Amino acid sequence: MESSSSNRIKAIQELTNGQIVTNKLHAMLGRPEKIESDLKLENGVVVQILRMFDNTRSILRSSNLNEILHNPTSDVRSSSSWPEDFGESIEVTKNEKTKKGCYKRRKDASTIVKVTSALFDDGYAWRKYGQKVILNSKHQRNYYRCTYKFEQGCQATKQIQKIDDEPSKYKITYCGRHSCNNLQRAPQMIMESPNPGDSSILISFKTSTHFENDKVDTCFPLIKHTPKEGFSSLGHLKHEEVSSSNHHTPWDPIIGPSQVPQEPMSMMSYRLDHEDIVSPGVFSSTCSTHNYEINDMTKNHDYDDFLFSWYP
DNA sequence: ATGATTTGACCACA
DNA sequence: TGTGGTCAAATCAT
Incomplete structure (x- = not known):
């Protein structure tokens, strides 16, 4: 077995290559007039990028994660890396007593509050069970429980x-730890601007050949994917405009599908329907302060805090 | 038919 | 009593 450090270097190389190829793609997309050969070329570049993501994932999975994969008793999500890595942690409380009115609330449930500008599928299957208007708050709060409750x-x-x-x-407030065995899923990373009028990009790493984001915030424009099409080409992307009258469609954040086939990470979607989406060499995510911000990641080569740290 | 979401009602706590 | 977390029937989606 190769050492984790050499794998790490390989992974860095793959990601660096990915950045270069992405820059290439960006330059292509910026061209005002396109001919058919350009489109084919773009297609090829996208395939290349997807392959690099797959390679990186395989590399990292075969090194650092081996001990997790081979030790079924360990739960990476119970470690300190989950879900703290998903965003800027503003508070961590145990047995917090300030919350009131919790229906049958478990007294020992730990609570972790994250602030993030990106929505992540943390790899677990969540089911929405409630939505409430919160006093003195403009936005509704959405409640999710583990599908395997x-x-x-x-x-x-x-x-x-x-x-x-x-x-x-x-x-994002996480209450309690997962005790379910739903560890097969690779994490999905979704970055998008939650602001309906905002420019945005949506990047998703999924285990699924499906891209089930139909439930993505109905306020936002979104891309729909048909399972058979897969996600091999930007040419397959379809923009679906959704009414901006979000007053009647309460915000509904991205959640993971409850049933996900085990497939390599091979999906990636872009939302390119607004102007300031991608700057050269950068996936314009606005993740808060952590290193999983892709542009930071590629600049700093600091991958440890990226999503791989909580890969099952 | 099955599973997920919506939404009004219920309940616990301050 | 008000607020927020949860339940569960109705509805929707696949």
Whole structure:
């Protein structure tokens, strides 16, 4: 078995190559007039990029994650890396007693509050079970529980709410730890601007050949994918305009599908329907302060805090 | 038919 | 009593 450091270097190389190829693609997309050969070329570049992501994933999976994969008793998500890595942590409380009115609330549930401008599928399957208007808050709060709550007795829940002062950011509150065995899924990373009028890009790493984001915030324009099309080409992307009258369609954050086939990470979607989406060499995510911000990642080569740290 | 989401009602706590 | 977390029936989507 190769050492984790050499794998790490390989992974860095793959990602660096990915950045170069992405720059190439960006330059191509910027060209005002296109001929058919350009489109084919773009297609090829996208395939290249996807392959690099796959390679990187394989490399990292075969090194650092081996001990996790070969040690079924370990739960990476119970480690300190989850879900703290998903965003800027503003507070971590245990047995917080300030929350009131929790229906049958577990007294020992730990609570972790994250603030992030990107929505991540953390790899777990969540089911929405409630939505409430919160006093003195412009935005509704959405309540999710683990899909396996009843099946496996998993008590994990999370709440997602837009921050009033910073509408482009979300407050994600995780309550309790997962005890379910739903560890097969690779994480999905979704970055998008939550602001309906905002320019944005959506990047997704999924295990699925499906891209089930139909439930993505109905306020936002979104890309629909048909399973058979897969995601091999930008040419397959389809823009679906959704009414901007979000007053009647309450914000509904991205959640993971409950049933996901085991496939390599091979999906990636872009939302390119607004202007300031991608700057040269940068996936214009606005993730808060952590290193999983792709542009930071590629600049700093600091991958440890990226999504791989919580890969199952 | 099955599973997910919506939404009004219920309940616990301050 | 008000607020927020959860339940569960109705509805929707696949």
